[in-house]
Amino acid sequence: MNYLLRGIGVVAAVGVFSLLAFSLPSADAHGDGGGNVLPRTTNKAWQQECASCHIAYSPAFLPKASWRRLMGGLDQHFGENASLDPATQADILRFLEANAADSGTSRMGSRVMQSTGASAAPLRITETRWFVHKHDEVSQATWSRKSIGSAANCAACHRQAEQGVFDEDTVRIPKQ
Amino acid sequence: MTSAVAAADSPASLMAQYAQQAGVPVSGLSASRGAALYRTEHPGRDGKAVSCAGCHTANPTQAGRTRVGKRIEPLAPAANPQRFTDAAKVEKWFRRNCQDVLQRECSAQEKGDFIAWLSQAR
Numbered sequence: 001m002n003y004l005l006r007g008i009g010v011v012a013a014v015g016v017f018s019l020l021a022f023s024l025p026s027a028d029a030h031g032d033g034g035g036n037v038l039p040r041t042t043n044k045a046w047q048q049e050c051a052s053c054h055i056a057y058s059p060a061f062l063p064k065a066s067w068r069r070l071m072g073g074l075d076q077h078f079g080e081n082a083s084l085d086p087a088t089q090a091d092i093l094r095f096l097e098a099n100a101a102d103s104g105t106s107r108m109g110s111r112v113m114q115s116t117g118a119s120a121a122p123l124r125i126t127e128t129r130w131f132v133h134k135h136d137e138v139s140q141a142t143w144s145r146k147s148i149g150s151a152a153n154c155a156a157c158h159r160q161a162e163q164g165v166f167d168e169d170t171v172r173i174p175k176q
Numbered sequence: 177m178t179s180a181v182a183a184a185d186s187p188a189s190l191m192a193q194y195a196q197q198a199g200v201p202v203s204g205l206s207a208s209r210g211a212a213l214y215r216t217e218h219p220g221r222d223g224k225a226v227s228c229a230g231c232h233t234a235n236p237t238q239a240g241r242t243r244v245g246k247r248i249e250p251l252a253p254a255a256n257p258q259r260f261t262d263a264a265k266v267e268k269w270f271r272r273n274c275q276d277v278l279q280r281e282c283s284a285q286e287k288g289d290f291i292a293w294l295s296q297a298r
Contacts, residue, residue, distance in 0.1 A: 080272070081273070081276050153244050
């Protein structure tokens with residue numbers, strides 16, 4: 001049997017294995033790789049609509065009550081009209097609620113909730129005590145660097161934010 | 177991508193549609209009025225001047241940036257063939273952005289003018 005064919009066989013087997021390993025539900029109840037990596041849960045409308053203007057912020061960053069408030073006021077979304085048709089809006093809200101910080105579906109969410117009052121419904125992720133604490137070493141001058149612009153721009157420093165990865169070793173703060 | 181398959185609209189078909197709604201022939205759409213609409217600054221909600229060009233840049237064949245820094249693909253079909261190929265998406269963004277920039281909805285004439293201008297932007 002020639003080596004080329006064998007090689008193809010090995011590559012195919014490895015491919016199938018990794019496909020299975022990454023698509024099956026993880027044995028870890030949270031499946032979020034240690035709290036700074038978010039579960040790879042996704043929703044088409046959430047990704048498509050929310051990520052038009054900013055990264056699709058993970059549902060685990062805010063409690064359900066926050067998402068309800070936020071999705072109820074999309075026509076005045078931090079100064080911009082982000083209104084959606086009712087069906088899309090309801091679909092996204094269902095997804096956000098099911099995976100919210102207080103839904104018990106991620107370790108990131110549990111951490112956010114540890115410093116958020118049970119009845120609190122902050123509208124900005126950057127206002128949660130969890131966020132403020134995590135970023136307390138970042139100066140105002142750094143936030144306002146041209147390539148960062150605002151604290152809403154996670155991906156400026158968290159280079160794998162769009163993939164839900166917020167591990168410290170993926171952080172690169174741009175110099176300008 | 178399903179949207180690419182489902183999208184049966186084009187800049188020309190949308191212009192025809194908006195012209196019809198406005199009760200004018202397609203030749204009654206004006207690229208120069210569209211350009212003016214794109215560039216004119218208006219007082220925004222917080223008093224700061226806003227315009228289409230503010231986020232989409234002065235040159236619509238270039239990529240723009242949202243207020244929080246995310247890249248906006250170019251608006252001009254010459255630079256981004258995906259633009260104006262999905263009527264629902266076009267309506268969604270006119271609804272939102274006309275409210276943000278003009279504090280009102282855009283008329284069918286304005287929408288037609290706008291696409292007329294962007295279609296010929298190189």
